[in-house]
Amino acid sequence: MALLSEVKKDYGKLKNYINGEWVDSTSGKYIDIENPTTGEIIGQVPMSSADETKAAIEAAHEAWWAWRETPPITRARVFFKLKEIMEQHFENIARIMVQEQGKTIDEARGEARRTIENVETAAGVPTMMMGYNLEDGGAEGIDEDAVISPLGVFGAVCPFNFPAMIPYWFWPYAVATGNTYIIKPSSQVPVTQNYLTKLVEQAGFPPGVLNIVNGSHEVSDTMMEHPKVKGISFVGSTPIAKYIYKHSAENGKRVQAQGGAKNSLVVMPDAVLDRTISNMLASTYGCAGQRCLAGSNLIAIGDVYEPFVKSFVERSKKIKVGYGLDESVNMGPVVSAKAKKKILEYIDGAEKEGAKVLLDGRKIKVPGYEKGHFVGPTVLDNVTPDMKIANEEVFGPVVSVMKMDSMDDALDFIHASPFGNAASIYTQNGKWARDFRYRCQVGNVGINVGLVAAMAYFPFAGYKDSFFGDLHGQGQDAIKFFTDRKVVITRWF
Amino acid sequence: MVECDFPECNTFGSAIRFALELEKGAAGVYEDLAKEPKAASAAETFKALAASHKKRGDLLEFTRQQKLNEMILEPIQDIRREDYLIDTRTPMGLDVKGAAKFAAQIEAQSAKFYLDAARVAKNLMAEAARVMDKLGKESLANKAKLEAL
Numbered sequence A: 001m002a003l004l005s006e007v008k009k010d011y012g013k014l015k016n017y018i019n020g021e022w023v024d025s026t027s028g029k030y031i032d033i034e035n036p037t038t039g040e041i042i043g044q045v046p047m048s049s050a051d052e053t054k055a056a057i058e059a060a061h062e063a064w065w066a067w068r069e070t071p072p073i074t075r076a077r078v079f080f081k082l083k084e085i086m087e088q089h090f091e092n093i094a095r096i097m098v099q100e101q102g103k104t105i106d107e108a109r110g111e112a113r114r115t116i117e118n119v120e121t122a123a124g125v126p127t128m129m130m131g132y133n134l135e136d137g138g139a140e141g142i143d144e145d146a147v148i149s150p151l152g153v154f155g156a157v158c159p160f161n162f163p164a165m166i167p168y169w170f171w172p173y174a175v176a177t178g179n180t181y182i183i184k185p186s187s188q189v190p191v192t193q194n195y196l197t198k199l200v201e202q203a204g205f206p207p208g209v210l211n212i213v214n215g216s217h218e219v220s221d222t223m224m225e226h227p228k229v230k231g232i233s234f235v236g237s238t239p240i241a242k243y244i245y246k247h248s249a250e251n252g253k254r255v256q257a258q259g260g261a262k263n264s265l266v267v268m269p270d271a272v273l274d275r276t277i278s279n280m281l282a283s284t285y286g287c288a289g290q291r292c293l294a295g296s297n298l299i300a301i302g303d304v305y306e307p308f309v310k311s312f313v314e315r316s317k318k319i320k321v322g323y324g325l326d327e328s329v330n331m332g333p334v335v336s337a338k339a340k341k342k343i344l345e346y347i348d349g350a351e352k353e354g355a356k357v358l359l360d361g362r363k364i365k366v367p368g369y370e371k372g373h374f375v376g377p378t379v380l381d382n383v384t385p386d387m388k389i390a391n392e393e394v395f396g397p398v399v400s401v402m403k404m405d406s407m408d409d410a411l412d413f414i415h416a417s418p419f420g421n422a423a424s425i426y427t428q429n430g431k432w433a434r435d436f437r438y439r440c441q442v443g444n445v446g447i448n449v450g451l452v453a454a455m456a457y458f459p460f461a462g463y464k465d466s467f468f469g470d471l472h473g474q475g476q477d478a479i480k481f482f483t484d485r486k487v488v489i490t491r492w493f
Numbered sequence B: 001m002v003e004c005d006f007p008e009c010n011t012f013g014s015a016i017r018f019a020l021e022l023e024k025g026a027a028g029v030y031e032d033l034a035k036e037p038k039a040a041s042a043a044e045t046f047k048a049l050a051a052s053h054k055k056r057g058d059l060l061e062f063t064r065q066q067k068l069n070e071m072i073l074e075p076i077q078d079i080r081r082e083d084y085l086i087d088t089r090t091p092m093g094l095d096v097k098g099a100a101k102f103a104a105q106i107e108a109q110s111a112k113f114y115l116d117a118a119r120v121a122k123n124l125m126a127e128a129a130r131v132m133d134k135l136g137k138e139s140l141a142n143k144a145k146l147e148a149l
Helices: A050-069 A072-088 A090-101 A107-121 A172-174 A191-203 A216-225 A238-250 A275-290 A303-316 A337-352 A409-414 A430-439 A475-481 B012-034 B037-066 B096-123 B125-146
Strands: A016-018 A022-023 A029-032 A041-048 A132-139 A142-150 A155-156 A182-183 A211-214 A229-235 A256-259 A263-267 A294-303 A356-359 A378-381 A400-402 A420-425 A445-448 A483-491
Touching: A016 A050, A016 A182, A022 A430, A041 A229, A050 A142, A050 A211, A050 A216, A072 A090, A072 A107, A072 A172, A072 A191, A090 A107, A107 A172, A107 A216, A107 B012, A107 B037, A132 A483, A142 A211, A142 A216, A155 A216, A172 A182, A172 A475, A182 A216, A191 A211, A216 A238, A229 A409, A229 B096, A263 A409, A275 A294, A275 A303, A275 A420, A294 A303, A294 A409, A303 A356, A303 A378, A303 A400, A337 A356, A337 A378, A337 A400, A337 A420, A400 A409, A409 A430, A430 A445, A430 A483, B012 B037, B012 B096, B012 B125, B037 B096, B037 B125, B096 B125
Parallel strands: A155 A182, A155 A229, A182 A211, A229 A256, A263 A294, A263 A420, A294 A400, A378 A400, A420 A445
Antiparallel strands: A016 A022, A016 A211, A029 A041, A132 A142, A142 A483, A356 A378
16 A cells, blocks of 8 residues: 655754754764665764753753742643644654654554653643641641652653653653753654654743753763753663663662563463454564563463464464555564664574574565565574573564463563563453462563553553662652652741 | 545554545545536535545544554454445436435445444454444445435
8 A cells, every 4th residue: 555655754964952942963973863664864863972961951950940930730731732732743753753763653653642641641740749738747736748849850861662652751740840851862763852842842841941962872971970960761771771770879860760671471271362362463563572561472371372373373474564654564674784683693593592483584575675674573482481582682573482381380480580571461260360460570460461551640660670760650650750758847936 | 536545454554544545435426426417406415425524534533543552553354455445436427316326335335344343443443443333333324314315
């Protein structure tokens, strides 16, 4: 079918957004932004310097007090306005994501929806940041109040897999509660935030309240080390999450750092196989497997193994791979040549370790997109718990199938992993489902849902090496992360 | 006549696209029929139906933007585009009966698509399935109205 049109062919040299102005980077260093489907260069992103980052921090700090004094309901109104503008630009936001990240248009529209949902949720700030008090809480005639207050400047370092949504897990809550903010978008997918920030500008946020500084670790390190930055949010791989957590904490920051994952989907013998597999396909191949919530290990319990594997492979073969601007495409490319190489190495390695490749996506060709970084759906059988492929995050459309005797065995395997982001069970048995949700030590549990993606009003993060910090992204956790509690004890003579 | 591009219906987006093409095609047919001199006595009915199909297109676009949930974006099975194609090449010189008969076929085909899509998609598209069901029933009502002309 006909492709949907791209918003632009070339986005040019992106600028930073500092103190309400779009400014060219002074670093002189730019890297190309590639469309991972076509291989075309669609723009250049600056690698901004420490000085440019400091300028953004100073601007955010300067803007903070006036914004903090703006009543919560007035701050909320700007978010309502932003929501309205984002709805008008919904389709463009989605299409830019397809173009720079490679996901399908359905996935991109789904992400745009979730991005807006975070704005909608943050607009509830007058209720969400209310404090509490107790008359005579101190003693007779002495009242005690806990007031919820913003802290100042916060920043986020963002990954490539959700160019729109992930920064919106954080900044709307930070700014709605009266803080100011700096986003460092992923340098692989900076165009979406660039576009969204133009909408933020239209909504009427005062200069300096939200700033965008493009770049790499120089920007992140400067934010982590600067005394005027109160906290850092991060999403990415576990080694970097550990670094961000440690380095930010050393510099006295609040920090929430989300890392990698290795998520298991457990199929019990009574699972409704057809529906289970449909759902698993979305979990495993959605966003070409580049979700921290993607199902990766498929564990079949007992006799369901054979019919499950047969059917899963058959259905996987029908996944249509191509450019996400074709609405009938089920899966796009992975984000880069580097990502593809790493995924292929994992498949090769698994084969060498004894896995059987039931469906091989390594040599997929997509006519018309020969320069695209495609990996087809790949199903590996005979995977054992000790293999590298069963334990490390592949971040691609590759699934490992394992047979186990019981749910206990599956839980033991899940708990042996250093990660704890998500796990799901497919069953019609309430007792099994209840046991699974009760015992499973991960941050997100699915019951007949393979993509356990918390909505905006619920907290999102994993356990163990999937998350470093305590307060999660989104919802009430975000409100707490971006505020502090001040106790006021009052006595009148 | 309206040029339509009917896609496969294997994703949420392509199913909505198929529906949008159906609506565009149907609206085009009704606009043609409203201009047909031999069917002039039904021109107002055809104009109203053309407007209704355009409005249905708006509803579908709203649905695509507001009703999808990326958590359950599962591939769609068992909807074959070939089963629901409509002919948008409006014949010339039809009288009221002929025009109504031609349009009723389109409404019947649309109803079949929407009701099948609603049934198949009930567990996948959730809220969108409800919209499909509503449009399917509306097409059946339109068909009955045309057959009474």
